[in-house]
Amino acid sequence: MFVLVNLKAYPCDPVAVATAARDVAEASGVRIAVAPQAAHLDAVAETGVETWAQHVDPIAHGSHTGHTLAEAVADAGATGTLCNHSEHRLTLADVDGALDAAERTDLETVVCANNPDQVAAAAALGPDAVAVEPPALIGGDVSVSTADPDIVEGAVAAAGAVDPEVDVYCGAGVSTGDDLAAAADLGAAGVLLASGVAKADDPRAALEDLVSGV
Numbered sequence: 031m032f033v034l035v036n037l038k039a040y041p042c043d044p045v046a047v048a049t050a051a052r053d054v055a056e057a058s059g060v061r062i063a064v065a066p067q068a069a070h071l072d073a074v075a076e077t078g079v080e081t082w083a084q085h086v087d088p089i090a091h092g093s094h095t096g097h098t099l100a101e102a103v104a105d106a107g108a109t110g111t112l113c114n115h116s117e118h119r120l121t122l123a124d125v126d127g128a129l130d131a132a133e134r135t136d137l138e139t140v141v142c143a144n145n146p147d148q149v150a151a152a153a154a155l156g157p158d159a160v161a162v163e164p165p166a167l168i169g170g171d172v173s174v175s176t177a178d179p180d181i182v183e184g185a186v187a188a189a190g191a192v193d194p195e196v197d198v199y200c201g202a203g204v205s206t207g208d209d210l211a212a213a214a215d216l217g218a219a220g221v222l223l224a225s226g227v228a229k230a231d232d233p234r235a236a237l238e239d240l241v242s243g244v
């Protein structure tokens with residue numbers, strides 16, 4: 031299972047979370063990546079943890095102001111990027127353009143989607159993975175794998191019907207080892223989570239619990 035921790039804009043210490051994630055990944059053998067604010071990519075990558083961007087824009091070098099350039103996040107040490115997160119939705123054309131930018135710079139890609147229909151559309155664009163995250167469950171206490179297992183199974187089926195090479199992750203409310211195990215049982219190859227780690231009193235303990243059953 032892949033564990034992708036999105037720090038969003040939470041007021042956590044990104045280097046402390048990254049250091050904990052690096053240590054827990056090394057100790058457990060579970061692949062764990064951290065996606066901090068773009069301005070923190072360098073510092074997070076320096077810890078040695080697998081580092082992801084939260085977003086890249088569908089642009090190349092040139093006259094663009096206030097955008098996130100794929101080359102810049104790759105230079106800062108990111109090896110992957112989220113795209114089309116529920117809190118940063120793009121048009122279909124812009125998802126396609128962002129994936130082109132990521133491919134140009136060898137960034138691994140996860141396109142987020144609300145439901146199986148959107149998962150199918152996202153999978154058709156050829157990302158490395160898609161992540162189904164029902165917006166209503168994001169930031170809540172109940173994991174998508176418990177609250178809406180059908181949507182996870184539906185996403186796995188939808189992506190598989192379009193392109194079996196595209197991995198499916200799930201997210202929203204994931205915070206425990208049981209949540210991770212339930213996601214794996216439903217066919218997910220990984221989880222995308224945020225508040226369960228970024229808002230935890232002890233992010234290291236939260237990460238250790240997450241991977242305890244893998």
Ligand SMILES: O=C(CO)COP(=O)(O)O
Pocket residue numbers: 036115163167168169170201202203204222223224225226
């Ligand atoms: O949006 C998410 C991850 O990108 C999920 O957030 P939570 O883990 O806080 O529900």
